[in-house]
Amino acid sequence: MRTTEQTLEExxxxxxxxxxxxxxxxxxxxxxxxxxxxxxxxxxxxxxxLENHFGIELPDxxxxxxxxxxxxxxxxxxxx
Amino acid sequence: xxxxxGNTLSWELVxxxxxxxxxxxxxxxxxxxTLEELERFVEALQAAEGQAHAVILHSTLKSGxxxxxxxxxxYRRMQExxxxxxxxxxRDFLQRIHTVMNALDASPLTTIAAVxxxxxxxxxxxxxxxxxxxxxxxxRFCFPELRLGLIPxxxxxxxxxxxxxNALVRDLLLTGRSINAxxxxxxxxxxxxxxEGQALKVARATAAQIKKFDRQTSAAAKKFIxxxxxxxxxxxxxxxxxxxxxxxxxxxxxKFVESTDAMPYLP
Numbered sequence: 001m002r003t004t005e006q007t008l009e010e011x012x013x014x015x016x017x018x019x020x021x022x023x024x025x026x027x028x029x030x031x032x033x034x035x036x037x038x039x040x041x042x043x044x045x046x047x048x049x050l051e052n053h054f055g056i057e058l059p060d061x062x063x064x065x066x067x068x069x070x071x072x073x074x075x076x077x078x079x080x
Numbered sequence: 081x082x083x084x085x086g087n088t089l090s091w092e093l094v095x096x097x098x099x100x101x102x103x104x105x106x107x108x109x110x111x112x113x114t115l116e117e118l119e120r121f122v123e124a125l126q127a128a129e130g131q132a133h134a135v136i137l138h139s140t141l142k143s144g145x146x147x148x149x150x151x152x153x154x155y156r157r158m159q160e161x162x163x164x165x166x167x168x169x170x171r172d173f174l175q176r177i178h179t180v181m182n183a184l185d186a187s188p189l190t191t192i193a194a195v196x197x198x199x200x201x202x203x204x205x206x207x208x209x210x211x212x213x214x215x216x217x218x219x220r221f222c223f224p225e226l227r228l229g230l231i232p233x234x235x236x237x238x239x240x241x242x243x244x245x246n247a248l249v250r251d252l253l254l255t256g257r258s259i260n261a262x263x264x265x266x267x268x269x270x271x272x273x274x275x276e277g278q279a280l281k282v283a284r285a286t287a288a289q290i291k292k293f294d295r296q297t298s299a300a301a302k303k304f305i306x307x308x309x310x311x312x313x314x315x316x317x318x319x320x321x322x323x324x325x326x327x328x329x330x331x332x333x334x335k336f337v338e339s340t341d342a343m344p345y346l347p
Contacts, residue, residue: 041107041143041198044258048218051260059257060222 002080008073011050015069018049028070050076081128084121088114091121097134097287098125098189107143110202110234111150112157115177122183133295134287135184135191137210138280144197145219146206149234155333167321174233174317177202181235184209185308188299190290194283195219196276200258205236208243211302214286215261215270216279222258228332233320238312244268 002010008028016023019036026035033043044060050072051058056079066072083092088104100121102108110118125135139145158166184191184206193207196216204221207213225232231253241249248267252259264270274282290298323329 044198044220045218048220048260052217052262057259057263059255061255061257 002077004073004077007054007077007080008070010053011069011073011076014049014053015046018046026069028073029068031067032069032072033067054080056080081124081131084117084124086117086120089117089121091124093128093132095284095288096132096291097136097284098128098132100135100137102137102139102146103141105141107147107198108139108141108145108203109147109150109152110177110206111153112173114150115173115180118180119176122180122187125187125189126183129188132189133291133293133298135187135189135210136194136280136283136287137192137206138194138283139196142197144203145193145195145199146203147198148201148203148205148224151228151333152337155337158330158333167325170324171317171321174320177234178313178317181205181209182308182310182313185235185239185306186303188295188302190287190298190302192283192286194279196279200224201232201236202234205232205234205239208236208239211306212271212286213264213269214272214274214279214283215264216276217261217273218276219261219264219270219279220258221252221261221264221269222256223252224256224258226253226256228336229326229329230323231316231320233316235313235316237316238309240269241312242307242309 012026013023015032015036016026019038021036032038047058047060047063054076056076058075058079062075066075081093081098084090089100089102091098091100104114157169161169191210192212192214193210194214195207196219199207199219200222201224204223223232223236231237237249237253244267261270261273265273272282
């Protein structure tokens with residue numbers, strides 16, 4: 001079973017790879033919409049990638065109001 | 081069958097399969113221009129049925145297969161028309177798109193939707209009119225219409241119910257959530273999941289397999305197993321038109337039109 005910190009690190013790595021930025025540029029508290037300059041459609045792409053990676057379903061309405069990596073990782077952790 | 085290159089879509093006959101490519105920026109939204117070219121497509125398809133075994137629908141856009149109806153055009157047109165003429169215009173559009181979807185649904189050829197990325201609303205409904213859905217693992221399916229105070233109106237509810245049953249329709253419709261290709265495959269909506277960027281290639285391989293079978297036998301099998309829910313499709317238009325008259329819908333559409341986000345009704 002992953003810890004939340006491990007999940008968070010995987011989320012950060014996946015986001016960095018998907019949006020082609022260096023992992024070191026991203027921190028857990030970052031607002032990913034602002035930091036990555038993405039819109040809701042790109043956020044859905046990230047959601048799909050995360051679902052495929054973790055083998056979970058994360059309804060997009062649960063993402064409502066979530067904009068930082070740490071909270072995103074916590075939502076994922078609750079489904080693992 | 082003669083090839084066609086339009087503003088919103090193109091088609092050509094390749095190895096016995098008619099390939100319809102959607103390419104209207106930004107997300108293949110279905111408005112009047114796409115509808116007109118889809119009407120041309122189904123007409124050409126009916127005339128060329130003896131030349132092909134299969135039809136493949138796909139998108140050449142990176143964003144995905146299709147984000148659904150062109151709500152910006154819908155809102156603009158509704159604002160331009162006098163109140164008394166709005167419903168007639170809306171109803172005419174819906175009946176025309178239903179004619180296209182029904183023709184595709186009833187085509188004696190085996191139809192395949194090769195989808196990736198956003199397959200939402202009317203785009204999902206277009207895929208549902210096909211016999212098989214082959215999905216890239218990054219594809220997502222959604223009926224977001226309730227977020228705008230509406231229901232899907234391109235035939236999606238009756239077709240999804242026909243194919244998979246009422247419970248999944250309720251789940252997708254009443255929550256407005258999107259599901260990924262893996263989940264869609266698990267519930268039987270998607271027939272095959274592919275690696276990223278491989279849906280069209282797998283659809284072509286599937287079409288090559290379909291070509292091995294006798295055309296008439298495939299058509300008879302399809303007609304036997306895939307009834308078109310005409311009565312429910314008509315009801316869907318009526319319910320949509322009833323809902324559309326409410327002020328909340330106009331407000332929701334205005335908010336959508338004024339937003340600069342690519343998908344303002346999400347999450």
